[in-house]
Amino acid sequence: xxxxxxxxxxxxxxxxxxxxxxxxxxxxxxxxxxxxxxxxxxxxxxxxxxxxxxxxxxxxxxxxxxxxxxxxxxxxxxxxxxxxxxxxxxxxxxxxxxxxxxxxxxxxxxxxxxxxxxxxxxxxxxxxxxxxxxxxxxxxxxxxxxxxxxxxxxxxxxxxxxxxxxxxxxxxxxxxxxxxxxxxxxxxxxxxxxxxxxxxxxxxxxxxxxxxxxxxxxxxxxxx
Numbered sequence: 001x002x003x004x005x006x007x008x009x010x011x012x013x014x015x016x017x018x019x020x021x022x023x024x025x026x027x028x029x030x031x032x033x034x035x036x037x038x039x040x041x042x043x044x045x046x047x048x049x050x051x052x053x054x055x056x057x058x059x060x061x062x063x064x065x066x067x068x069x070x071x072x073x074x075x076x077x078x079x080x081x082x083x084x085x086x087x088x089x090x091x092x093x094x095x096x097x098x099x100x101x102x103x104x105x106x107x108x109x110x111x112x113x114x115x116x117x118x119x120x121x122x123x124x125x126x127x128x129x130x131x132x133x134x135x136x137x138x139x140x141x142x143x144x145x146x147x148x149x150x151x152x153x154x155x156x157x158x159x160x161x162x163x164x165x166x167x168x169x170x171x172x173x174x175x176x177x178x179x180x181x182x183x184x185x186x187x188x189x190x191x192x193x194x195x196x197x198x199x200x201x202x203x204x205x206x207x208x209x210x211x212x213x214x215x216x217x218x219x220x221x222x223x224x
Contacts, residue, residue, distance in 0.1 A: 012208050014115050015108030017147050018129050018138035024049045025059070027096035034059055034095060047128040048099045053135045055128045057099030064098065105130045108137055112208070116145050151209030153180040160185055160210075164203045168196055176217070183211030194219040 023037060024047040037046060038061070045060035092098040105128045106115050119127060119142060129138040157180040165176050169191070176189035185204050191197065197217050204213045 012112055012148055013108060014106055014110045014112065014129055014140050015138075017112065017144040018108065018140040019144065020138045022047065022128075022136060022139050024053075024055075024136055025095050026050065027056070027094065027099075029095040031064070031093050031098070034098070035064065043126070045124075045126045046095075047103065047136055047139070048095045048101075049136055055103050055105055055130050055134055055136050057095070057101035058103045058126075058128065059095050059099045060124075060126075063092075063100060103128055105134070106140060107131070112145050112148055115140055119145070148208050149183060149211065151183075153183065156180045156183065156185065156207060156209050159207050160187075160204050163207070164200055168200055168203070183209055184214060185210055185212070186214040186216060188216040189218075191217050191219060 023041045023043065025034060025037060027048060027050055029037075029048075034046065038044065045058050047055050048057040048059060050056050104118065104122045104124060106118060108129050108131075115127065119125070126139055126141045128136055129140055131137055157178050160178045160180070165178060165187075169176055175191075176187065179186045179188070185207075187200060187204065194217070197215060200217070201213050201215050204210060
């Protein structure tokens with residue numbers, strides 16, 4: 001697998017994994033059209049755009065469900081305060097009334113780690129990818145971000161040897177071994193300077209596709 005180079009590391013970006021063919025809707029899209037579009041394209045959320053494709057919001061399944069939730073139930077005043085936003089959306093009939101705005105978006109040059117943190121923070125499954133002025137360029141999903149873990153073990157091992165072992169331990173490379181199995185990196189060998197072990201573990205864990213790092217480095221005398 002050929003990985004793009006970024007400052008000596010193969011950090012992949014959102015642009016590498018995002019879906020570029022994106023289905024979007026306008027503000028005036030009616031409720032049933034939104035549901036039909038989601039069903040047709042098997043997606044859980046749709047960007048809402050206006051003008052020349054500028055993203056103004058997102059309609060997700062969670063935005064549509066209040067319509068069913070409050071169909072045969074009138075919440076008490078206490079419940080109304082607790083679920084005010086959902087109650088308002090239960091009366092929505094267009095994307096403009098249903099969407100969550102402003103949309104949580106990401107740029108194509110963001111790293112996968114940055115995108116993953118944003119999704120986790122906002123508890124969302126998909127994010128529109130936009131350009132510098134907010135125009136829709138694609139969509140990235142949780143499953144897209146997980147593609148990095150399809151990287152071949154030997155490819156990961158080669159990068160760890162080059163960017164971790166080769167840079168931290170320039171005089172002792174022959175004493176260290178790097179093995180990768182199912183994304184788990186094992187670093188073995190003898191070091192004179194054990195203070196570098198935590199640094200090595202952190203750098204190896206930051207390599208794209210690494211699942212975990214097993215450190216088997218030990219201290220020993222410096223060879224002449």
